[in-house]
Amino acid sequence: MEELGARVVHQWVTLGPYDFVNVVEAPDNETIARVAFNLEARGSTSIQTLSALTVDDFLGAIQQ
Numbered sequence: 001m002e003e004l005g006a007r008v009v010h011q012w013v014t015l016g017p018y019d020f021v022n023v024v025e026a027p028d029n030e031t032i033a034r035v036a037f038n039l040e041a042r043g044s045t046s047i048q049t050l051s052a053l054t055v056d057d058f059l060g061a062i063q064q
Contacts, residue, residue: 001024001035004031004034004035004038005026005027005031005034005035006024006025006026006031006032006035007024007025007026008022008023008024009023009024009025010022010023011023018048029051032049032051033049036049
């Protein structure tokens with residue numbers, strides 16, 4: 001993950017439709033796209049990517 005420009009911040013094992021939930025930090029969406037593409041290309045994983053903002057960043061964005 002780090003060689004692709006991102007880092008795992010948290011990881012949980014889950015029970016249900018997903019086996020793991022990972023919180024990954026990257027400088028931009030393009031980096032996450034590269035990470036997702038490379039991981040899915042291996043054929044052993046299926047990824048759902050969700051962009052996230054802090055509450056303060058969100059509030060700042062909607063107030064503009």
